[in-house]
Amino acid sequence: MPRLTIRVQPEDFDPAREAEALAHGRADVGGIVTFTGLCRDEGGALAALELEHYPGMAEDELSRIAAEAAARWPLFGITILHRYGLIRPGERIVLVVCAAAHRRATFEAADFLMDFLKSRAPFWKKEHRKDGSASEWVSAKDSDESSLLRW
Amino acid sequence: MPRLTIRVQPEDFDPAREAEALAHGRADVGGIVTFTGLCRDEGGALAALELEHYPGMAEDELSRIAAEAAARWPLFGITILHRYGLIRPGERIVLVVCAAAHRRATFEAADFLMDFLKSRAPFWKKEHRKDGSASEWVSAKDSDESSLLRW
Amino acid sequence: MRWNHEGGWAVKVVYFAWLRERVQRPEEEIAFPASVVSVADALAHLATLGENYAYAFEKPEIIRAALDKKHVKPDAPIAGAREIAFFPPMTGG
């Protein structure tokens, strides 16, 4: 069973430290994929994103998705971190790290985790605009749902 | 045109610093994928890998592969670093970083770059074993060639 | 879940994102009548509780639900659940 690390937190995180933690002290890791999702400024229009989550369920869902990836690919470790609260453009929102003996597993698992995380983990984004117009909840994309059909 | 950074060097590198350099000072980056390839110890049997390369051609090929990825996916930046010389188990060998507005492009491009790099960039690995037996050149895998057919 | 005097029960209901804003509260205890069996029944019942509820649940087909923090389909029976959550499609990541 690979080492699974799941954290849901308001604080920023350090992708490099998380990646190193997965490979630390072992010499059988051949590849590590790190995906970092960042807050875009939407052409300068965005003041901040507000990330709401369902405490308890968010951690449970991320753990369930990680366990599913661990069952499908021969991984040594999976780390998923997801922030909530107010996040400014340029800041990190989410991190997925996968370590394995071979490259293919790391790419596929990280891609899978991000796909499922987006459509299954209970987080919701609200956009606060710089022009002071009413804040709006981000709509789920149909493409996110259809992305799941790849797996 | 995205920012392309290609380096072929004996020294180790810092994946986090390279990833941050791609997003630094811009707020339109939505995702960054970092792939780090490491030297495995092959169950404790490996003393070190010796990486030979074709100077000049190695840089040219990596630049060509990066330009191809840049033409196929809407990327903001691509960084490829590849080491040569003696590399010990647990050490980093290769780094690919892709930054883009959207996640899908970063995963696909990084996966593509690693596939092509493995079969097109002029690097060769020789294994030095701990038991002192004759060092052996690593054979190219058929799976590496067939991997290219995915693109 | 607590049985109430009408033969129904009271259960904690939680709302997220724009559902929470429309309902105008993050959570509440609801005494469902005995006729409410499934998640879809619970949703339909909530939609009758007032203007803000009607607005929140006007498009039931896009609303997701969880029972005790696990995703469920609309036909899932709610009997035994301590917490029912309703929320829009997720947009994390």
Place this chain on the structure above:
Amino acid sequence: MRWNHEGGWAVKVVYFAWLRERVQRPEEEIAFPASVVSVADALAHLATLGENYAYAFEKPEIIRAALDKKHVKPDAPIAGAREIAFFPPMTGG
């Protein structure tokens, strides 16, 4: 590339990995006869230069080549090239 007195030319040939080890040198200048037109011809000519060359090029079908640091196929004409490289399939990454 320099024309030599036999009507052929001299060109820098470089070897990598186990090809370099078998040929027992990293590079050399080779005067190819005029009959050598393609990369495949050059490879076949090299294989005749001695035992170590015969060993190095015993499986020509797996050997890769580059002209002036660009991958080429066996039928590529070598006229004009300043550097021909021969090497096994790459194993980087």
